[in-house]
Amino acid sequence: MQNIILSAKNLSTGYANQLFLENINLQIPESSYVAVVGPNGSGKTTFLKTILGLKKNYTGELLINNEKPENVPSTWIGYVPQIKTIDRSFPALPIELVASGIKKNWVGVIPKEAKDKAMEILTEVGADSYAFKSIEQLSGGQLQRVFLARSLVRKPKLLLLDEPATGIDLVCELSINSLINEYNKKHNVTVIMVTHDWSAAYHHTNFVLLLNKKQIYFGESKSAFTDENLQNTFSHSGHHHDIKFGMKELVNA
Amino acid sequence: MLDFLNYTFMQNALLAGVLIGFLASYYGVFVVQRKMSFLGSGLSHSAFGGVALGILLNTEPLWIAIPFTMLVAIAIVYLKDKTGIETDTSIGILFSVSVAIGIILLSLRTNYSGDAYSYLFGSILSVSTNDIIVTAILSVITLATFFFKWASWAYASFDSELAISDKINVLRDDYLLNVLIAITIVVAMKIVGIILISAFLVIPAASGKIISKTFFQMTIISIIIGITSSIVGLILSYYFDIPSGAVIILFQTLIFLIFGIIKRK
Ligand SMILES: Nc1ncnc2c1ncn2[C@@H]1O[C@H](COP(=O)(O)OP(=O)(O)OP(=O)(O)O)[C@@H](O)[C@H]1O
Numbered sequence: 237m238q239n240i241i242l243s244a245k246n247l248s249t250g251y252a253n254q255l256f257l258e259n260i261n262l263q264i265p266e267s268s269y270v271a272v273v274g275p276n277g278s279g280k281t282t283f284l285k286t287i288l289g290l291k292k293n294y295t296g297e298l299l300i301n302n303e304k305p306e307n308v309p310s311t312w313i314g315y316v317p318q319i320k321t322i323d324r325s326f327p328a329l330p331i332e333l334v335a336s337g338i339k340k341n342w343v344g345v346i347p348k349e350a351k352d353k354a355m356e357i358l359t360e361v362g363a364d365s366y367a368f369k370s371i372e373q374l375s376g377g378q379l380q381r382v383f384l385a386r387s388l389v390r391k392p393k394l395l396l397l398d399e400p401a402t403g404i405d406l407v408c409e410l411s412i413n414s415l416i417n418e419y420n421k422k423h424n425v426t427v428i429m430v431t432h433d434w435s436a437a438y439h440h441t442n443f444v445l446l447l448n449k450k451q452i453y454f455g456e457s458k459s460a461f462t463d464e465n466l467q468n469t470f471s472h473s474g475h476h477h478d479i480k481f482g483m484k485e486l487v488n489a
Numbered sequence: 490m491l492d493f494l495n496y497t498f499m500q501n502a503l504l505a506g507v508l509i510g511f512l513a514s515y516y517g518v519f520v521v522q523r524k525m526s527f528l529g530s531g532l533s534h535s536a537f538g539g540v541a542l543g544i545l546l547n548t549e550p551l552w553i554a555i556p557f558t559m560l561v562a563i564a565i566v567y568l569k570d571k572t573g574i575e576t577d578t579s580i581g582i583l584f585s586v587s588v589a590i591g592i593i594l595l596s597l598r599t600n601y602s603g604d605a606y607s608y609l610f611g612s613i614l615s616v617s618t619n620d621i622i623v624t625a626i627l628s629v630i631t632l633a634t635f636f637f638k639w640a641s642w643a644y645a646s647f648d649s650e651l652a653i654s655d656k657i658n659v660l661r662d663d664y665l666l667n668v669l670i671a672i673t674i675v676v677a678m679k680i681v682g683i684i685l686i687s688a689f690l691v692i693p694a695a696s697g698k699i700i701s702k703t704f705f706q707m708t709i710i711s712i713i714i715g716i717t718s719s720i721v722g723l724i725l726s727y728y729f730d731i732p733s734g735a736v737i738i739l740f741q742t743l744i745f746l747i748f749g750i751i752k753r754k
Pocket residue numbers: 251256274275276277278279280281282283318
């Protein structure tokens with residue numbers, strides 16, 4: 237029997253007085269790889285932020301390693317935010333971002349050990365060549381890697397990734413995916429990844445969570461993408477779009 | 490050449506100038522990076538309400554203006570936290586209410602002709618011992634925040650949610666930062682003037698940002714510009730007998746332009 241690292245019972249969450257993401261019920265075993273899939277505005281980011289302890293007003297039960305989110309030590313979780321939400325006008329270098337991940341605070345002058353450690357992990361994700369380039373000048377994919385390094389440097393038990401492959405070319409995507417895979421398998425890190433890539437979700441992950449303001453599906457990846465589930469996830473309630481979601485294409489991809 | 494150093498008022502002005510130059514340019518980096526430039530003018534106009542009350546009550550305006558402005562600063566953070574009212578909006582409202590109150594209070598004092606002008610545009614003649622004591626205490630506290638609070642303020646300026654996820658009490662930090670900025674504005678008011686304070690808060694930091702790769706660099710450069718421009722501005726103000734605030738701001742703008750040109754090359 238595997239350890240349950242994250243469990244939600246009747247979890248509802250959202251903003252201020254509006255709990256628009258409702259009725260999440262799931263159990264995630266340790267070291268599994270979970271994809272979170274859903275349309276824009278379906279609550280994917282909100283779900284990750286609730287796990288991170290950023291949403292204080294959720295109802296229901298949410299336990300991470302049997303603790304409430306606010307009691308989970310911050311080094312326990314690695315988080316890669318959705319890059320489009322990052323303020324790139326902030327004067328900072330990748331090495332500083334990673335150092336802030338190590339120190340759990342911003343650092344004015346980075347101590348030698350922290351710098352070495354940061355360089356090491358930046359090299360591992362292939363971001364060492366721009367470690368001292370201002371973040372304003374980085375491409376989306378480069379910044380993505382820096383944030384990945386920042387989350388991995390804590391040696392987290394749980395890795396939360398918000399669309400880590402968006403705006404990245406295929407080669408980069410493959411290398412980021414394989415890096416995440418490696419962390420998942422070799423280091424037994426549980427990965428929860430928001431993605432729009434059904435094919436990657438189908439082929440690489442163990443579980444899929446389909447969201448559309450509520451939980452549509454949680455379970456084995458291989459049986460997630462049925463026509464019915466996808467209709468429920470991606471169609472508006474009011475009118476019908478009649479999208480054809482083919483299982484075949486996915487399997488053959 | 491350095492004959493101005495023989496005058497007590499000039500010694501006071503220079504001492505106060507160096508300190509407020511440091512204070513404003515240090516807090517300015519957070520103001521600029523959090524895109525709260527409006528906070529400077531909002532709080533200084535609120536301070537005007539406090540000054541007017543002080544004048545009406547015939548006490549030292551400072552003792553009324555400081556708590557008054559602090560209250561406004563706290564209200565801004567509180568409204569944002571509790572009701573989600575955007576900082577811009579609440580500043581806009583509180584700002585106008587305070588000015589309205591200030592004008593009514595001043596009109597109640599019929600025989601008043603005093604130094605309202607110097608509060609508006611800044612004067613080097615008006616710095617009192619009280620001003621210097623308060624400014625010095627605030628500077629000591631501020632220096633301490635450089636070691637104990639700068640990092641978490643910087644982190645929250647970059648991304649408040651990342652900071653919260655690292656268990657930083659961002660709300661408490663914001664209250665502290667806003668209150669300290671409020672006091673800085675009140676003590677800087679006499680030299681710089683209510684009208685020009687927001688520029689005084691913003692220009693050194695904005696200049697530092699142009700040529701900095703890191704937030705730490707930006708902070709240091711901003712402080713250097715803040716202190717230097719106060720000294721240069723006060724001396725020019727003395728020799729040419731023009732309002733100190735205006736000279737300081739123009740000198741800072743010159744630096745801003747020079748940095749902008751250097752950067753473009
Ligand atoms: N600050 C906010 N206050 C109130 N509602 C918000 C706020 N930010 C987002 N929302 C709403 O919350 C809902 C879910 O947002 P969320 O960011 O979780 O979606 P998402 O699935 O991550 O979308 P995307 O694919 O665009 O990243 C949206 O309908 C959005 O309108």
